[in-house]
Amino acid sequence: MIWKDGRLLSSGKILPGDRIYHGMRIWDPAHSKVAALCHIHGEPPVKDACILYLGAASGSTVSFLSDYAEIVYAVEFSPRPARDLIRLAHERTNIIPIFEDARHPERYLPLVEMVDVLIQDIAQRDQADIAIRNLPFLKPGGHFILFLKLLSMGIEKKKEELTAEVLMQIKTAGIVDVKVINIDKYHSGHVAIWGSH
Numbered sequence: 550m551i552w553k554d555g556r557l558l559s560s561g562k563i564l565p566g567d568r569i570y571h572g573m574r575i576w577d578p579a580h581s582k583v584a585a586l587c588h589i590h591g592e593p594p595v596k597d598a599c600i601l602y603l604g605a606a607s608g609s610t611v612s613f614l615s616d617y618a619e620i621v622y623a624v625e626f627s628p629r630p631a632r633d634l635i636r637l638a639h640e641r642t643n644i645i646p647i648f649e650d651a652r653h654p655e656r657y658l659p660l661v662e663m664v665d666v667l668i669q670d671i672a673q674r675d676q677a678d679i680a681i682r683n684l685p686f687l688k689p690g691g692h693f694i695l696f697l698k699l700l701s702m703g704i705e706k707k708k709e710e711l712t713a714e715v716l717m718q719i720k721t722a723g724i725v726d727v728k729v730i731n732i733d734k735y736h737s738g739h740v741a742i743w744g745s746h
């Protein structure tokens with residue numbers, strides 16, 4: 550990936566609102582959890598990869614991923630951000646927008662190929678379940694990255710307890726070499742869970 554003077558950059562088409570450094574887009578860790586992960590821990594293998602991204606919103610992070618990846622399948626179920634996502638996909642050749650609920654991967658099964666990287670950024674109580682339901686799309690050896698918003702999982706349990714429960718769930722589902730990365734510095738109350746299939 551492209552780094553210059555401590556900034557993560559990408560060389561795709563500049564979009565309205567982008568900040569620019571040396572003629573390239575700045576991928577800001579405060580605005581994207583994937584960029585935060587790159588800054589805090591290390592780069593996921595997104596270059597030339599096939600990616601399934603759950604919780605695409607209007608496609609901000611997806612646009613940066615598409616600057617690096619071969620193809621990004623981007624799932625979003627809210628109509629307003631999905632409209633922006635579809636608009637973005639018109640301008641790029643490698644974003645496939647999917648206006649669907651990620652709880653029902655069977656609905657987009659015919660549209661998505663097996664992917665190298667599965668990324669989820671969905672702040673819902675059942676966020677780990679949703680990611681696990683989408684595991685059949687991930688190739689053996691593929692990377693699984695789940696951004697967990699602990700507050701969305703209820704306030705009645707401690708963060709450590711919630712994280713431990715999710716770890717148990719995803720390990721049972723077949724994810725190995727799991728790391729928990731605190732990205733609180735840029736995204737309050739979030740951890741990234743990164744493992745392989």
Ligand code: SAM
Pocket residue numbers: 580581582603604605606607608609610611624625626627630649650651652670671672673679
């Ligand atoms: N990943 C985005 C980015 O960095 O540009 C921000 C994602 S935002 C935190 C979470 C998104 O997940 C929201 O747009 C929400 O509508 C979407 N979402 C929540 N539950 C979903 C579901 N079951 N299926 C699809 N999208 C969902």
